[in-house]
Amino acid sequence: MKKVIHAIGNYFRTTDYWLLLLCITCSGISVVLLFGIYRNEYIGDGKIFTQAAAILMGLMAAVILSKIDYRFIAKMWKLHVPLALFLVILTFFIGKQVSETVDDKAWLEIFGFNLQPSEFLKISFIMSFAYHLSLVKEHLNAPKNVLLLCLHGAVPVLLIHFQGDDGSALIFALIFVVMLFSAGLSWKYLVTALVGAAIAIPVVWFGVMNYDQKMRFLAIFHPDDPEFATIFYQQYHGNISIGTGGVWGKGILTDKLRYVPEMHNDFIFSVAGEMLGFVGCIAIIGLLAAICLKILHNYRRCPDALGQNICVGVFAMYASQIIINIGMNLSVVPVIGVTLPFLSAGGSSILSTYMGIGLVLSVYLYNTKGLFTDNIS
Structure with a gap:
């Protein structure tokens, strides 16, 4: 036991322990919120045990990576x-x-467990795209390289889109864009991309988005219209849930939680609003923002392009999910099935989230005190 404690202590002394502690704190809040939902009999206790197990497995994966x-x-x-x-x-x-x-x-059943492969594809994409960017960094703006990089980014975006998970497809697209431009892509390509995006909006609206997706978007602007009552049901009750929490919330032991569809998953933030109040929501946002800032700090201290690209990719994954998920809960953006990192229930989501942390910690550990800082070949 002493050896185990010594090993854990030694690891914490050498790693970015503040980043790890911030993540563990958010995960702890997740379990507390799920317990509150369980107390109100909206989920079974299996969700809590699954979440706790996923957190432990995620921490192990982060340490190993x-x-x-x-x-x-x-x-x-x-x-x-x-x-x-x-x-x-x-x-x-x-x-x-x-x-x-x-x-x-979008799920596979493997040995009795539900696995969402797109979550792990995010990690694989970040690593492969970071490597691709590091290989062409000296000639990043050459048209051939830009084309190949765009094809690299298009593969997961289109694959997940055709799978039917447009929320995850959007996250892949945002990771791609942030990584590409942070690597030093010329502003000329940025202007071209913005013009292309403007032209693509009507094409996407009329040719890509289905009726349900359009209704979800329009419901944001017409929340009181009876025509959108069904499609806005989830966000409507999420807003009421957050509002009834007031400043300090009803407490973690309340037995008067309002029911919100997927309150343990995509709408966990609305549960936080009701249980922990405005103060609790601000604290959660602060913790998540601190995690993102710590990742950016590791990006700035990394001496090589590959490590920087990895940190940017993980940052983009977390930041985009945080903004979109909280936006969903506040009815600022339509519901597109994006989880809140470290807090939403879901084994695959928790595992991939901690794997991202593991990659950032690898960048930290292998660039501490000048260790292993040779450029990638």
Whole structure:
């Protein structure tokens, strides 16, 4: 036991322990919120045990990944990218629907557990795209390289879109854009991209978005219109839930929580608003913002392009999910099925979230005191 305690203490002394502690704190809040939902009999106790187990497994995965040189992981893209893509493609044939509130079959049942492959594809994409960017950093703005980078980013975005999970597809797209421009892409391409996006808006609206997606978007602007009552039901009750919490909330032991569909998952922030109040919501936002800032701090202290790209990718993944999820809960953006990092229930989401932390910690550990700082070859 002494050896175990010594090993844990030694690890905390060498790693970015503040980042790890912030993540653990958010996960602890997640378990407390799920317990509150369980007390009100909206979920079974299995959700709590699954979340706790996923957090422990995620922490283990983060520690293991942090002890592996991120350069080695990046060079192994020929192994993890095909595997992640294979699992996602498999959902087109044997995918399952895990909830009545979602209409995409984005999960696989493996040994009795539900696995969402797109969550792990995020990590694989960040690593492979970071590696790709580091290889072409000297000639990033060459048209051929830009084209190949865009094709690299288009693969997961289109694959997840055709899978039916447009929320995750949007996250992939945002990760791609943030990583690409942070790597030094010319402003000329940015202007071109903005013009292209403006032209694409009507094409997407009339040619890509289905009726349900359009209604979700329009409901944001017409919350009181009876025509949108059904489609706005989830966000309507989420808003009431947050509002009834007041400044200090009803407390973690309240037995008067309002029911909100997917309150343990996409709408966990509304539960926080009701249980912990405005103060609790601000504290959660502060913790999540601190995690993102710590990742950016590690980005700034990293001497090589690959490590910087990895940190930016993980930051983009978290920041985009945080903004969109909280926006969903506040009825600022339509519901698109995006989880809140570290807090929403879901084994795959928790595991991939902690794997991202593991990559950032690897960048931290392998660039401390000048260790292993040779440029990637």
